[in-house]
Amino acid sequence: MNLKETSAAPETKDGGATPEKRKRKTTASKASGTTKTAKPASGRKAAAKKAAPEKLAAGKPAAAKPAAATETRDFVMPDLARLAINLMHAANLGQKAARQLMRNDDSTSDASHALHDLQRVGKTLMDVAGSYITNPVKIVEAQAALWQGYLSLATSMTRRLLGEDVPPVVAPGRSDKRFRDPDWQENIVFDLMKQSYLLTSKWLTEQVKHAEGIDPHTREKADFYIRQMANAVSPSNFLFTNPEILRTTLASNGENLVAGMEHLLEDIERGHGHIQIQQTDMSAFKLGENIATTPGKVIYQNDLMQLIQYEPTTEKVYKRPLVIYPPWINKYYILDLGPEKSLVKWCLDQGYTVFVASWVNPDARLALKTFEDYMFEGVYAALDAVEKATGETEVNAVGYCIGGTLLACSLAHMAQRGDTRIKSATFLVTQVDFTEAGELKVFIDEEQIAEIERQMHEKGGYLKGSTMASTFNMLRSNDLIWNYVVNNYLLGREPMPFDILYWNADATRLPSAMHVGYLRECYLENKLAEGRMVLGGEELHLKDVKVPVYLQSSREDHISPYNSVYKATKLFGGPVRFICAGSGHIAGVINPPSAGKYNHWTNDDLPETPDKWFEGATDHKGSWWPDWEAWLSEKSGDLVPARKPGSGKLKVLEDAPGSYVLVKSED
Numbered sequence: 001m002n003l004k005e006t007s008a009a010p011e012t013k014d015g016g017a018t019p020e021k022r023k024r025k026t027t028a029s030k031a032s033g034t035t036k037t038a039k040p041a042s043g044r045k046a047a048a049k050k051a052a053p054e055k056l057a058a059g060k061p062a063a064a065k066p067a068a069a070t071e072t073r074d075f076v077m078p079d080l081a082r083l084a085i086n087l088m089h090a091a092n093l094g095q096k097a098a099r100q101l102m103r104n105d106d107s108t109s110d111a112s113h114a115l116h117d118l119q120r121v122g123k124t125l126m127d128v129a130g131s132y133i134t135n136p137v138k139i140v141e142a143q144a145a146l147w148q149g150y151l152s153l154a155t156s157m158t159r160r161l162l163g164e165d166v167p168p169v170v171a172p173g174r175s176d177k178r179f180r181d182p183d184w185q186e187n188i189v190f191d192l193m194k195q196s197y198l199l200t201s202k203w204l205t206e207q208v209k210h211a212e213g214i215d216p217h218t219r220e221k222a223d224f225y226i227r228q229m230a231n232a233v234s235p236s237n238f239l240f241t242n243p244e245i246l247r248t249t250l251a252s253n254g255e256n257l258v259a260g261m262e263h264l265l266e267d268i269e270r271g272h273g274h275i276q277i278q279q280t281d282m283s284a285f286k287l288g289e290n291i292a293t294t295p296g297k298v299i300y301q302n303d304l305m306q307l308i309q310y311e312p313t314t315e316k317v318y319k320r321p322l323v324i325y326p327p328w329i330n331k332y333y334i335l336d337l338g339p340e341k342s343l344v345k346w347c348l349d350q351g352y353t354v355f356v357a358s359w360v361n362p363d364a365r366l367a368l369k370t371f372e373d374y375m376f377e378g379v380y381a382a383l384d385a386v387e388k389a390t391g392e393t394e395v396n397a398v399g400y401c402i403g404g405t406l407l408a409c410s411l412a413h414m415a416q417r418g419d420t421r422i423k424s425a426t427f428l429v430t431q432v433d434f435t436e437a438g439e440l441k442v443f444i445d446e447e448q449i450a451e452i453e454r455q456m457h458e459k460g461g462y463l464k465g466s467t468m469a470s471t472f473n474m475l476r477s478n479d480l481i482w483n484y485v486v487n488n489y490l491l492g493r494e495p496m497p498f499d500i501l502y503w504n505a506d507a508t509r510l511p512s513a514m515h516v517g518y519l520r521e522c523y524l525e526n527k528l529a530e531g532r533m534v535l536g537g538e539e540l541h542l543k544d545v546k547v548p549v550y551l552q553s554s555r556e557d558h559i560s561p562y563n564s565v566y567k568a569t570k571l572f573g574g575p576v577r578f579i580c581a582g583s584g585h586i587a588g589v590i591n592p593p594s595a596g597k598y599n600h601w602t603n604d605d606l607p608e609t610p611d612k613w614f615e616g617a618t619d620h621k622g623s624w625w626p627d628w629e630a631w632l633s634e635k636s637g638d639l640v641p642a643r644k645p646g647s648g649k650l651k652v653l654e655d656a657p658g659s660y661v662l663v664k665s666e667d
Helices: 044-050 053-057 080-102 107-133 136-161 188-210 216-232 243-251 255-270 343-349 371-390 402-417 438-443 446-458 465-475 477-490 499-505 512-524 562-570 610-615 625-633
Strands: 296-301 305-310 316-318 322-325 354-359 395-400 422-428 549-554 576-581 599-602 618-621 639-641
Touching: 080 255, 107 136, 107 188, 107 216, 107 446, 136 188, 188 216, 216 438, 216 477, 243 255, 255 477, 296 371, 305 371, 322 371, 322 402, 343 354, 343 625, 354 371, 371 395, 371 402, 371 512, 395 402, 402 422, 402 512, 422 625, 438 465, 446 512, 465 477, 465 499, 549 562, 549 625, 562 576, 562 610, 576 610, 576 625
Parallel strands: 322 354, 322 395, 395 422, 422 549, 549 576
Antiparallel strands: 296 305, 305 354, 316 639, 576 599, 599 618
């Protein structure tokens, strides 16, 4: 079907380029008639020009070049007149930003939803507080624990003032990057602020943990809300309590704050009245040029997807093609970031004929598309197309995250229909049992799903891409929100080019019918795991799936926790291999052998619990890809001459990466 004929025709086809950016304002010094001085940062467009294309394709974030003002750790005396002028200019820009936020056309609707959110948070926290109010002894014990911590901190600081070398009372976690500046340790004032904050935030989370008489879901929500609030009020997020921001402000006479407020205005303009924090230089990447560059052709498309067949890189290939179903919550090219990171290219180099589904970025015209539609127009349609393109009726399939959940549903459906075209299934960080589905469950209850449904109805029948992106950012708010608030708005620096963050910001929309159905049937009611889900007129039972299954999980995954993925080992009816990779939901999957990063664990046994599995697991250095390929190659048949896209019954529609992936979520 021609792109112009489909109801999901893209609104834009810019290949990844961002809209024309608003021209930078002049510095406050120039505006005030004084001598012009250099900004602490070089400008977003300038940063893109400096970045070497080959390094961008490799996915390595360029090292942030510190402003000259921050090359010394001394707190210098500023030019008070220039500082005052720049502070006034920054304040004026901040007021302008606030006015733009209030003028947003959606402000009334957004305020209503924000009020509902605040009411939900307030009720949850009151439930926790109520458990203490009814038990005065617990209140006294909690207060005593807090004051004991403060007393220990006061004693520690007194000993330090007297010249002793004392260990901290409380220290940030190994992965906590907020307090890396040496002054957080060496300067007693900032160290006191840091430890006071850590003590208090730890105490708050402990009180939620030990609250009595509340249900597990309320406890999970309260813990999440407390951590979000604690992250927001960290001393690292404010001018006068962050030594790095304070040094930069004094040394640059406040020019960092002017640059930061200009960045804020740009981000509000880009977000059409909402703050859309820029995590990377979006102008540094262009699909098909320095990202998603593996050669291939679109050989089939329908309303929901384009199917890409990639050019072979070997003379011989395995007989069974490899069909990959990525998540449609994000775009497919996480599997093809660049030659060094590309799972697609690596599979081609191992001798596989690779097909990848590139899902449409839906709008209101596709609001009624359901999970069932994704099965028929995604999984089944791709299998039909692969057969026409190659003549093969047997394939191996891969599903990533929700794409894996869809693949599991489809396999159960095919089992009921006697369809045996898929001969093995690989699941990348995929959940099919959602009883321990991680922090996303904080957002899942009937009240919140109904609220999401109302929001999608108001927006035209789809979930905005920015909404889903914000949800995932909140799961790692220190790294994906507050880190950039500090860098972009308070230090006035430009974000560095980084391919994964570019992909992360290239958000997609979701059809309302599919999204609500998925949340209710999987997350809320867990119907798939319990054998109660019905798709296409068939009740789905995973025990009827007899094909060999490879389950990949990631040890630090906060979206699909490894203990949740492990539950699938007891649900499928055929042979299962389970492995666990180091790192998280993205880096744990996209970890090529050439990088030499992380590790992975294997264990041929499948005991009852993942903890028992880890007790008997073997730790291997480096990528899990070779382990998977050794498993997959045995299920891929003999070697045959390589197949070129367009050589079968399906003709080439366009070059990869295709046009569907170019559609931006202009929310």
